[in-house]
Amino acid sequence: xxxxxxxxxxxxxxxxxxxxxxxxxxxxxxxxxxxxxxxxxxxxxxxxxxxxxxxxxxxxxxxxxxxxxxxxxxxxxxxxxxxxxxxxxxxxxxxxxxxxxxxxxxxxxxxxxxxxxxxxxxxxxxxxxxxxxxxxxxxxxxxxxxxxxxxxxxxxxxxxxxxxxxxxxxxxxxxxxxxxxxxxxxxxxxxxxxxxxxxxxxxxxxxxxxxxxxxxxxxxxxxxxxxxxxxxxxxxxxxxxxxxxxxxxxxxxxxxxxxxxxxxxxxxxxxxxxxxxxxxx
Amino acid sequence: xxxxxxxxxxxxxxxxxxxxxxxxxxxxxxxxxxxxxxxxxxxxxxxxxxxxxxxxxxxxxxxxxxxxxxxxxxxxxxxxxxxxxxxxxxxxxxxxxxxxxxxxxxxxxxxxxxxxxxxxxxxxxxxxxxxxxxxxxxxxxxxxxxxxxxxxxxxxxxxxxxxxxxxxxxxxxxxxxxxxxxxxxxxxxxxxxxxxxxxxxxxxxxxxxxxxxxxxxxxxxxxxxxxxxxxxxxxxxxxxxxxxxxxxxxxxxxxxxxxxxxxxxxxxxxxxxxxxxxxxxxxxxxxxxxxxxxxxxxxxxxxxxxxxxxxxxx
Numbered sequence: 001x002x003x004x005x006x007x008x009x010x011x012x013x014x015x016x017x018x019x020x021x022x023x024x025x026x027x028x029x030x031x032x033x034x035x036x037x038x039x040x041x042x043x044x045x046x047x048x049x050x051x052x053x054x055x056x057x058x059x060x061x062x063x064x065x066x067x068x069x070x071x072x073x074x075x076x077x078x079x080x081x082x083x084x085x086x087x088x089x090x091x092x093x094x095x096x097x098x099x100x101x102x103x104x105x106x107x108x109x110x111x112x113x114x115x116x117x118x119x120x121x122x123x124x125x126x127x128x129x130x131x132x133x134x135x136x137x138x139x140x141x142x143x144x145x146x147x148x149x150x151x152x153x154x155x156x157x158x159x160x161x162x163x164x165x166x167x168x169x170x171x172x173x174x175x176x177x178x179x180x181x182x183x184x185x186x187x188x189x190x191x192x193x194x195x196x197x198x199x200x201x202x203x204x205x206x207x208x209x210x211x212x213x214x215x216x217x218x219x220x221x222x223x224x225x226x227x228x229x230x231x232x233x234x235x236x237x238x239x240x241x242x243x244x245x246x247x248x249x250x251x252x253x254x255x256x257x258x259x260x261x262x263x264x265x266x267x268x269x270x271x272x273x274x275x276x277x278x279x280x281x
Numbered sequence: 282x283x284x285x286x287x288x289x290x291x292x293x294x295x296x297x298x299x300x301x302x303x304x305x306x307x308x309x310x311x312x313x314x315x316x317x318x319x320x321x322x323x324x325x326x327x328x329x330x331x332x333x334x335x336x337x338x339x340x341x342x343x344x345x346x347x348x349x350x351x352x353x354x355x356x357x358x359x360x361x362x363x364x365x366x367x368x369x370x371x372x373x374x375x376x377x378x379x380x381x382x383x384x385x386x387x388x389x390x391x392x393x394x395x396x397x398x399x400x401x402x403x404x405x406x407x408x409x410x411x412x413x414x415x416x417x418x419x420x421x422x423x424x425x426x427x428x429x430x431x432x433x434x435x436x437x438x439x440x441x442x443x444x445x446x447x448x449x450x451x452x453x454x455x456x457x458x459x460x461x462x463x464x465x466x467x468x469x470x471x472x473x474x475x476x477x478x479x480x481x482x483x484x485x486x487x488x489x490x491x492x493x494x495x496x497x498x499x500x501x502x503x504x505x506x507x508x509x510x511x512x513x514x515x516x517x518x519x520x521x522x523x524x525x526x527x528x529x530x531x532x533x534x535x536x537x538x539x540x541x542x543x544x545x546x547x548x549x550x551x552x553x554x555x556x557x558x559x560x561x562x563x564x565x566x567x568x569x570x571x572x573x574x575x576x577x578x579x580x581x582x583x584x585x586x587x588x589x590x591x592x593x594x595x
């Protein structure tokens with residue numbers, strides 16, 4: 001009884017906490033969008049304002065007319081590369097995961113152990129050798145350099161293997177009785193039953209690749225081959241503190257499409273992210 | 282990774298296979314398996330196995346990126362590293378940043394998960410908002426916060442001035458710069474561990490709480506005696522993976538402070554990047570990468586042993 005009497009009061013505190021958290025999380029984003037529509041004298045006004053008094057597109061116009069800023073191209077590069085990368089990871093990892101989940105073959109234990117051991121090695125160890133390889137096979141400044149080196153995603157194999165092992169064997173045995181090949185079982189039985197896991201992994205690796213900064217900085221130098229994070233680095237280095245309006249407009253341009261996609265597919269994205277984080281359970 | 286270790290014993294049945302007969306059916310199965318594995322192995326051998334071996338190899342050379350030939354210098358790169366003050370500074374900065382960020386992220390994520398897990402209105406809304414910064418590129422995060430933490434015109438200092446607090450040098454003071462970058466990173470990244478804690482909390486059976494309530498336990502006791510102990514696997518997973526991720530911090534200092542003031546926020550990966558890109562010292566940069574790898578693997582194993590033990594003693 002005591003608990004119910006104190007609960008309304010407790011909920012007030014709870015809502016206050018949640019609303020303050022929401023403001024802390026959301027305010028920087030509102031400020032970024034608001035100020036990207038302001039003249040420079042409004043941006044540095046004290047006290048600061050969030051809603052532009054005289055809205056202007058001048059920052060965006062400047063952004064699109066600058067020769068060394070190619071934000072639409074960078075956005076396209078980022079989305080294209082991340083999509084191609086995710087597709088490659090899902091294909092390559094699901095094939096390998098099926099072998100580990102269902103087939104018996106010599107070297108299985110050793111290989112899986114070797115894969116897991118490499119999770120411990122930070123990716124920076126492979127950075128310079130892979131850069132040198134990209135240079136030697138003339139992949140620098142191409143989409144190839146941005147897509148292929150990370151495709152052997154051990155985490156992806158692990159996640160999908162866990163999921164595939166949970167699929168009832170009877171379904172696969174029935175397909176084999178009907179004359180399906182191994183690949184037929186993988187393609188017609190296992191993959192259709194695993195769309196949730198495949199989409200979850202896809203979202204996870206898409207976001208990781210989309211946000212990668214170090215690798216694109218190393219392997220791209222031509223402006224039109226930059227991705228959003230690497231391109232913003234060029235922009236920030238050149239205009240960082242000189243032209244806040246321009247930099248904030250670029251940040252707005254780079255993040256609003258992503259935020260819209262996030263809000264539309266939030267249910268799927270949050271579920272997928274949770275699922276990958278929990279190792280497919 | 283927590284899951285990885287739990288499932289390893291399952292693999293122990295494999296040696297039994299050796300004693301079985303090598304029938305045509307088994308051979309066909311093995312061939313099929315390697316065909317399924319072939320694409321993955323192709324990429325794995327080139328971009329992981331070969332790269333790790335070459336990474337170790339390069340670290341024994343005076344390897345300039347542009348030079349045609351390279352001199353083998355044995356352990357000289359590692360000797361230079363051990364007496365390189367910038368290496369030690371960057372390592373110290375990285376360690377401070379990682380500890381602050383992992384601690385802060387875990388606490389904020391756990392608190393947020395607890396709040397969102399209550400039977401309240403609009404819990405989906407709060408969940409969506411709290412994860413939102415996680416989809417932003419580090420560049421966007423850097424641009425926003427470099428401006429918000431500006432000493433003269435930044436919103437944060439304006440907010441503090443309303444409470445009579447004078448201007449704080451968030452990014453230009455050597456003492457404050459790492460905590461500032463850490464706060465930015467917590468803002469950016471607490472959503473993911475929050476989702477994991479939420480999933481962990483929802484997996485705890487409601488009956489346990491009911492039983493505790495009948496025994497007269499209050500909310501605080503239920504949190505410390507039920508929720509927290511049952512969240513231990515998630516907690517282990519979050520702290521270990523967060524630690525690995527935060528030790529590799531690069532984008533936030535690059536965008537927000539460029540490693541400054543002085544070298545106060547230069548991290549190990551930033552230093553590696555400078556050596557490789559600005560000075561083209563591939564050999565020395567590889568030695569930095571291997572030094573970092575050794576430290577990270579050691580710390581990860583220690584974390585497993587430490588947190589794993591504490592779990593058993595309870």
